Amino acid sequence: MAESPQNPPPQNTTPDPLMTEPELVSSDLTANATPPSAPPPGRRAAATFIFFTVALDMLALGMIAPVLPRLIESFLHGDTSSAARMLGLFGTVFAAMQFFFSPIAGSLSDRFGRRPVVLLSNFGLGLDYVLMAWAPALNWLFLGRIISGLTSSSIPTAMAYMADVTPRERRAAAFGLLNAAFGLGFVLGPAIGGLLGNINPRLPFWVAAALSLINGLYGLFVLPESLSKENRSPFSWTRANPVGSLTLLRHGGMIGIAAILLLGYIAQQVLMNxxxxxxxxxxxxxxRTVGLSLAVVGVFTVIYGAFLIKPVVAKLGERGAMTIGLIGGALGYSMIGSSKTGLLVWIGIPFLNLMSFTWPSAQSLLSRKTSPSEQGQLQGAVNGLRGIAGLIGPGFFTYIFSKSIGIGAIVRTPGAPFYVAASMLLIGLIVTQYATRTPKAVLQL
Structure with missing residues (x-):
């Protein structure tokens, strides 16, 4: 919390010898943050569990991705056109559930602690996959997809857990590891799901259910609570609703960083849709070629998140890491959009995945400006931004693509959606330079 006028901070112009250079550069972004409480015992084992929780959640989601369209089509007696429309509805509903329930899950974790929310999500997701594997009709499968959107909304709680157990100067690296977990699931999930789906389209759902339930059982024994009782806050629907949760991002210069995340998340939808x-x-x-290229995207996400984000932030600070990520992402999208033979797509993937530096760095800055009692609400709000992107991005980019090809094309440029995505990242780059600028007081040190 901010210092009160009656109790001003000591006027010391000598830098703290324990403060790293990135902390000095970003001190304007952390001046109002409340120092985190001491990490609980077993922090390393708990952080490892959270990493595998996120990885397994993404793995499960990835496993069902290649078989869900086939299963929907089987219920519609092979009507591909109707199946495509229904698949779009499934995706929209999933994004809507994320948007509405991520803030609720985050706020509940601020009230009751992270552990119960994470474990309930693991068990709920496992039982939901059982429902989807058993589904005898399309409406049951649709219900399962709604529930999976709700139960997978615990990702913000996992992020908040990592913020609880990680010193603030190391949070970018911690969020980078979780980003690597996303990439790991992105790489392995579709591949495993495709292999299992060739045996039986419902088999990936059963395996996903088993992974989630086993992970939940394991967490009962190894996962301690990370949020101390003194740092908990009352649950409030005013803060837990999607709009109310986003109001947290208006304070202390956070809105600019939130805008960067929103632009980046919307731009990311061009890759997904x-x-x-x-x-x-x-x-x-x-x-096979498309799947291989997406696997390469996932591999670079893992490499950057697990091995590079920590040294890059240590050397350049969050601001420098975000700048590199946004420039690389814009360059990568531009290369994909301009590639006439596909060669530049392969060359552009390593540049595109430099965005892996942007997400954890931005979340680290937001986390450092938020008190321990609001970390769940913060991560719920961030996931709410992903939900907004999931609601806007698919229709936005597919419309642009439809108007850039064919007889009714406004401008016959197939790569137009990727150029638009690149432009959004460049706008984010400009916002980054403003939102993370170094104050004059720091420059005079």
Whole structure:
């Protein structure tokens, strides 16, 4: 919390010898933050469990991705057109559930602690996959997708847990590891799901259920509570609703960083919703080639998140890491959009994945400006931004793509959606330079 006028901080112009250079550069962003409480015992084992929780959640989601369309189509007697529309509805509902329930899960974790929310999510997600594996009709499968959107909303709580047990100067690296967990699930999930789906389209759901339930049982024994009782805050629907949770991001210069995240998350939707159809239209790539290229995206996400984010932030600070990420992402999207043969797509992937530096660095800055009692609400708000992007991005980019090809094209440029995504990241780059600027007081040290 901010210092009161009656109790001003000591006027000491000598830098703290224990403060790293990135902390000095970002001290304007942490001046109002409340120092984190001491990490609980078993922090390393708990952080490892959270890493595997996120990885397994993403693995499970990735496993069902290649078989869900086939399962939907089987309920519709092979009607591909209807299946495509229904798949779009499934995706929209999933994003909507994330948007509405992520802030609730985050605020509940601020009230009752992280441990019960994380474990309930593990068990709930496991039972939901059982429901989807058993589903005898399309409406049951649809209900399962709604529940999976709700139960997977615990990701913000996992992020808040990592903030609880990690010193603030190391949070970018911690969030980078969780980003690597996302990438790991992104790489392995579809591959495993495709192999299992060839045996039986419902088998990936059963395996995903088993992974979630086993992880929940394991967590009962190894996961301590990370949020002390003195740092808990009362639950409030005013703060837990999607709009109310976002109000937290208006304070202390956080809105600029939140805007960067929102622009980046929306831009990321072009990869999720246009990339496959774009590759088929422009390069006539097979499913195997598309899948391999997406696997490479995941591999670089893991490498950057697990091995590079920590030294990059230590050397350049969060601001420098975000700048590199946004420039690299804009360059990568531009290369994909301008590639006539597909070669630049492969070359652009390592540049595109430099965005892996941006997400954890931005979340680290936001976390350092938020008190321990509001970490859950903060991460819920951040995941709410992902939900907004999931509601806006698919229709936005597919519309741009539809108007850049074919007879009714406004401008015949198939790469237009990727150029728009690159432009959004460049706007984010400008906002970054303003939102993370170093105050004059620090420059005079």
């Amino acid at each position: 246009v990339y496959v159809i774009y590759d088929d239209y422009r390069y006539h790539w097979t499913n």
